[in-house]
Amino acid sequence: MSLTYWCERAWLPDGVADDVLVEIDGDRITRVxxxxxGTAEQLPGLTIPGLANAHSHAFHRALRGVVQQGRGDFWTWRERMYEVAARLDPDSYLRLARAVYAEMALAGVTCVGEFHYLHHAADGRPYDDANVMGHALVSAAREAGLRIALLDACYVSGGIGAPLAGPQLRFSDGDADRWAVRAEELAAAYKGQTDVLVGAAIHSVRAVPPEQMCVVAEFSHRHAAPLHAHVSEQRAENSACVETYAATPVQVLHERGALGPRSTVVHATHLTDVDVELIGHSGTYVCMCPTTERDLADGIGPARALADRGARITLGSDSHAVIDLFEEARAVELDERLATETRGHWPAADLLEAATGAGHTSLGFPDAGMLMPGAWADLVTVRLDSVRTAGAGGLEAVVYAATAADVHSVVSGGRRVVSGGRHVLGDVGALLAEAIGALR
Incomplete structure (x- = not known):
């Protein structure tokens, strides 16, 4: 069925334009x-392409607002995260992820990269369907109106040279070869389905020994699928890696063929100059997650230096301390200002590109994140008359003033999932409260 929307203003590939008609047929844009x-449905404000949340752990949303007491760091936070992971089963994971993805849709996200490592039962035994937790995530995304890149993570060890213990047991298939068997079954289940892409993930150098990384990289190459990895989020991770392997995490990934134009390193906070060159020259994407990195006291990554060396920057809400890609985008610039004590490192268009086109491409959807014929029919309309955006205009208003609360309309893959700031599933706050409350 063909539909036409009239956008008061729209961000097109050559800039912002007024009075833009976007015709949609099915899940694709056919005319701009x-x-x-005329008779088209009117979208007041500024319409941009759908946002791509390139790094998500859906179950971390249950930790928002309840892990802020007392002093600590990433490692103390991780223990609380393990406690939540231990309580989830396929049904509760579906309910939680559906509500989290609906919250993303309200924020203008039309595609999510779910870094998935919660595979098995709490005691580590596989479910009868070894991929039932992954299927729950796919169902949740579909019900909330998002496309999903399910980045199935290999997780083998409990730390560099350390055995798995406690809650980590449910993350692991035992070794990379057994991970690959399960991942192949998952990929086969969604072969030919355009709204789901099964990719791969190396959880980290802490969780996958170098000699097993090539198995995960080969899966990515065989399926021409994305390959993501947590990299250098913590200084302690770097120190242990260098002490054991005489190489940084980035260098280990490079040596094992895990960098390249289909790969994304997540966080990349504590890098050497050599790391920056390896990432940039290999064409690897870098997913910055500033709201999580500041929440966990990780540090500020060298986003500008990476981009200058050729890396494409993407954005993710990671632990979901905040689900707001506009906040992630401006934080890349604002954090750079804090680190350098100078302003003006990123044009607004570049930051929005990180949240749209670059993000979608890094997740295996290169035909999304732009308003042009042939692209996915993802339209996100942001109010320009709210108390945050009134008096401003253009991309700067969206990147530096708007919040997720200013998104009033979302069309995702041709489906209208948000109208007047309300999701088709109803009260998303109530859905979140119910799903999270059940875990406590």
Whole structure:
């Protein structure tokens, strides 16, 4: 069925334009041109392509607002995260992820990269369907109106040279070869389905020994699928890696063929100059997650230096301390200001590109994140008359003033999932409260 939307203003590949008609047929844009609204549905404000949340752990949303007491660091936070992971089963994971993805849709996200390592039962035994937790995530995304890149993570050890213990047991298939068997079954289940892409993930150098990383990289190459990895989020991770392997995490990934134009390193906070060159020259994406990195006291990554060396920057809400890609985008610039004591490192268009086109491409959807014929029909409309955006205009208003609360309309893959700031599933706050409350 063909539908036409009239956008008061729209961000097109060549800039912001007024009075833009976007015609949609099914899940694709078929026509974009300027003209009067006629009988088209009107979208007041600024319409941009759908946002890509390139790094998500859906179950971490249950930790928001309850892990802020007392002093600590990433490692103390991780223990609380393990406690939540231990309580989830396929049904509760479906309910939680559906609510989290609906919250993302309200924020303008139309595609999520779910870094998935919660595979098995709490005691480590596989479910009868070894991929039932992954299927729950796919169902949750579909019900909330998002496409999903399910980045199935290999997780073998409990730390560099350390055995798995406690809650980590449910993350592991035992070794990379057994991970690959399960991942192949998962990929086969969604072969040919355009709204789901099964990719791969090396959880980290802490969780996957170097000699097993090539198995995960080969899966990515065989399926021409994304390969993501947590990299250098913590200084302690780097120190242990260098002490054991005489190489940084980035260098280990490079040596094992895990960097390249289909790969994304997540966080990349504590890098050497050599690391920056390896990432940039290999064409690897870098997913920055500033709101999580500041929440966990990780540090500020060298985003500008990485981009200058050729890396494409993407954005993720990671632990979901905040689900707001506009906040993630401006934090890349604002954190750079704190680190350098100078302003003006990123044009607004570049930051929005990180949240749209670059993010979608890093997740295996290169035909999304732009308003042009042939692209996925993802339209996100942001109010320009709210108390945050009134008096401003253009991309700067969206990147530096708007929040997720200013998104009033979302069309995802041709499906209208948010109207007037309300999701088709109803009260998302109530859905979140119910799903999270059940875990406590």
């Amino acid at each position: 041109e300027q003209g009067p609204p």
